[in-house]
Amino acid sequence: MNQTLDMTTPLVPENGAAAPTLQRPLTVQSFGATHPGKERSSNEDQFVVATLMRALWIEQSSVPQSNVHYADDRGHVFVVADGVGGANAGERASALAVGAIEGFLLNTLRWLLALDGAVDASALRDFQAAVRDADACVYRAATSDPGLSGMGTTLTLAYSIGAILFVAHVGDSRCYLGRAGVLHQLTHDDTVVQALLEKGLVSPSQAADHSLRHVITNVVGGDAQGVSIEVHRVALEAGDVLLLCSDGLTNMLSNERIQAVLDGTPDPEQVCAELIRLANEQGGTDNVTVVAARYG
Numbered sequence: 001m002n003q004t005l006d007m008t009t010p011l012v013p014e015n016g017a018a019a020p021t022l023q024r025p026l027t028v029q030s031f032g033a034t035h036p037g038k039e040r041s042s043n044e045d046q047f048v049v050a051t052l053m054r055a056l057w058i059e060q061s062s063v064p065q066s067n068v069h070y071a072d073d074r075g076h077v078f079v080v081a082d083g084v085g086g087a088n089a090g091e092r093a094s095a096l097a098v099g100a101i102e103g104f105l106l107n108t109l110r111w112l113l114a115l116d117g118a119v120d121a122s123a124l125r126d127f128q129a130a131v132r133d134a135d136a137c138v139y140r141a142a143t144s145d146p147g148l149s150g151m152g153t154t155l156t157l158a159y160s161i162g163a164i165l166f167v168a169h170v171g172d173s174r175c176y177l178g179r180a181g182v183l184h185q186l187t188h189d190d191t192v193v194q195a196l197l198e199k200g201l202v203s204p205s206q207a208a209d210h211s212l213r214h215v216i217t218n219v220v221g222g223d224a225q226g227v228s229i230e231v232h233r234v235a236l237e238a239g240d241v242l243l244l245c246s247d248g249l250t251n252m253l254s255n256e257r258i259q260a261v262l263d264g265t266p267d268p269e270q271v272c273a274e275l276i277r278l279a280n281e282q283g284g285t286d287n288v289t290v291v292a293a294r295y296g
Helices: 087-107 117-144 192-198 204-208 255-264 268-281
Strands: 028-035 045-057 068-084 155-161 164-170 174-179 182-185 230-235 241-245 288-295
Touching: 028 045, 028 068, 028 268, 045 087, 045 288, 068 087, 068 241, 068 288, 087 117, 087 155, 117 155, 117 164, 117 230, 155 174, 155 241, 164 174, 174 255, 182 255, 241 255, 241 268, 255 268, 268 288
Parallel strands: none
Antiparallel strands: 028 288, 045 068, 068 155, 155 164, 164 230, 174 182, 174 241, 241 288
16 A cells, blocks of 8 residues: 655745654664566665764773763664666766765764754765766766766665665655555655656556656766755654655556565564565566664
């Protein structure tokens, strides 16, 4: 079942005040996996599962103690990127985009582990800046090498801290949130067929087998610099399951099938393994990448 989740998506609320940030502690279990599929000789997908934390490095001290102390606050980063432009170019594009995002998060976003009402409203703008940075990185590489001309990548980025989730998205990789037995698709597919669906020019059954279903209308990189970035802010609850995936999964499995796996498989590593297995069982026509995180 695919439903719309109530989300706070504006960068600044209508009244100009920062949206309140929930600080309830949530535990996070996460895992990611990728597979080339059954028909592709290379894998153009990339993923990242990472934890950001504050650390104190003790260089010298007269007090016997560990060299490193870590703060309790931790942020969780999840990224899926699906390269386009041919095996070498697509794989390069997705890797460059992921590297750019990692660098931006590490060196630029000083608020990551100190979110409160005063800075929360600017967080989505900063994630948009991170994706634009990745777009510029991929575009520069493509224009400097004729063999990489036009390369691009989808990019779906999720960051959670406390009970708040931020999502930034480009392309047709997806971010889902499973809650209370219902699968909510948070992101919108940037494809020709999705545009036709929204205009009522094709039916859902026609879209599933449409000849243009793989044509992406918005990518990081591509033939021209500049990208449209979709962003969301979601309040998390205990029991939620976050899922990021490439279209190698969603082209093979229905949302109902995906939700059944989330409901019946508590361990994120097993979720990834089972979804990849099912995608390959259904044909495995593309690279398939899955990142799952369970909040408790």
